[in-house]
Amino acid sequence: MTTHREPLDSVLETVGETPLVRVHASPDEVPVYAKLETFNPGASVKDRIGKHMLERMLEDGTVSPGGTVIEPTAGNTGIGFAVAAGQLDVDAVFVVPERFSVEKQQLMRALGAEVVNTPSEDGMSRAIERAHELAEELDDAVVPQQFRNPLNAESHYATTAPEVFDALDGEVGAIVAGMGTGGTLMGMADYAREQGVDTRIVGVQPAGSTYGDLFGEETEEGEYKTEGIGTHDVSTNELVDPEKLDDLKTFSDEAIHGEMARLAREEGQLVASSAAANSLAAVEVAAEIRDGDVDAPHDTVVTVFCDSSERYLSKGVYREFAEWQG
Numbered sequence: 167m168t169t170h171r172e173p174l175d176s177v178l179e180t181v182g183e184t185p186l187v188r189v190h191a192s193p194d195e196v197p198v199y200a201k202l203e204t205f206n207p208g209a210s211v212k213d214r215i216g217k218h219m220l221e222r223m224l225e226d227g228t229v230s231p232g233g234t235v236i237e238p239t240a241g242n243t244g245i246g247f248a249v250a251a252g253q254l255d256v257d258a259v260f261v262v263p264e265r266f267s268v269e270k271q272q273l274m275r276a277l278g279a280e281v282v283n284t285p286s287e288d289g290m291s292r293a294i295e296r297a298h299e300l301a302e303e304l305d306d307a308v309v310p311q312q313f314r315n316p317l318n319a320e321s322h323y324a325t326t327a328p329e330v331f332d333a334l335d336g337e338v339g340a341i342v343a344g345m346g347t348g349g350t351l352m353g354m355a356d357y358a359r360e361q362g363v364d365t366r367i368v369g370v371q372p373a374g375s376t377y378g379d380l381f382g383e384e385t386e387e388g389e390y391k392t393e394g395i396g397t398h399d400v401s402t403n404e405l406v407d408p409e410k411l412d413d414l415k416t417f418s419d420e421a422i423h424g425e426m427a428r429l430a431r432e433e434g435q436l437v438a439s440s441a442a443a444n445s446l447a448a449v450e451v452a453a454e455i456r457d458g459d460v461d462a463p464h465d466t467v468v469t470v471f472c473d474s475s476e477r478y479l480s481k482g483v484y485r486e487f488a489e490w491q492g
């Protein structure tokens with residue numbers, strides 16, 4: 167539970183220690199609990215990596231106060247880094263493909279960061295390339311590269327996972343999380359293994375994402391509207407280790423947006439599409455554990471509600487669902 171009752175000096179002290187709340191669509195025998203990452207100051211799970219990675223990089227001299235952090239990002243990572251950078255005296259520049267949510271880009275700018283757009287059709291690979299070009303033009307600039315930097319997963323190993331294990335007295339049967347970089351899931355998986363618990367580890371992606379390639383599956387690549395999770399090129403990711411995954415679940419945009427609407431209506435949860443994908447997957451895993459279809463050391467499932475639907479209202483996330491339903 168959030169325990170910040172005493173006056174705090176910096177907004178960075180409010181990163182983490184988010185509430186863990188029951189998802190009521192889960193079976194009573196195997197409850198699902200979701201970590202409400204919207205309670206972070208930048209309102210997403212990515213505040214954790216912004217704070218943790220930047221603090222570590224300042225400690226080991228990868229960047230100095232007055233230097234610049236440059237990251238290719240679809241948005242939440244930018245907001246997370248911008249919150250931390252502003253408080254730690256580091257400049258922030260983000261390279262964002264145009265198609266990503268305007269709300270996120272506005273928030274990055276509001277936090278004092280510079281946003282550089284790249285054409286949507288060139289994808290994330292062009293954004294990554296552009297970030298490195300910009301870094302070469304500056305003196306003390308670092309590109310953290312969340313898709314390959316072990317500090318990303320370490321952020322969740324150091325914060326998200328211990329918070330969950332503490333809250334549930336170590337009784338964590340399964341951890342279910344959508345994979346963007348995979349940092350959340352891999353970091354939590356590492357922590358679970360270290361506890362000596364054989365917690366089931368399940369990844370989540372939208373249909374059209376190709377994380378299945380890691381398992382030698384022939385997945386059909388396609389566009390999807392779900393934001394923050396999935397990949398079109400597994401080779402750009404150095405964090406996801408298929409050996410650490412027990413299962414990978416895939417859902418259509420329609421199913422995910424239906425769950426998003428249900429979470430708002432029935433559970434008072436104004437969370438976005440990646441959280442809805444996690445909810446669907448976690449409830450499925452809970453049913454599998456209840457029915458004895460899979461092994462898990464405890465009758466609980468934990469997932470993450472990564473960010474808020476408010477961040478995507480301009481995209482018509484709730485309206486689109488109504489249209490899909492006719």
Ligand code: PMP
Nearest residue numbers: 242346347348349350394440472
């Ligand atoms: N959901 C949202 C909304 C995100 O922005 C992200 C980060 N890309 C994720 C889920 C996935 O987190 P991770 O990168 O740790 O896999």
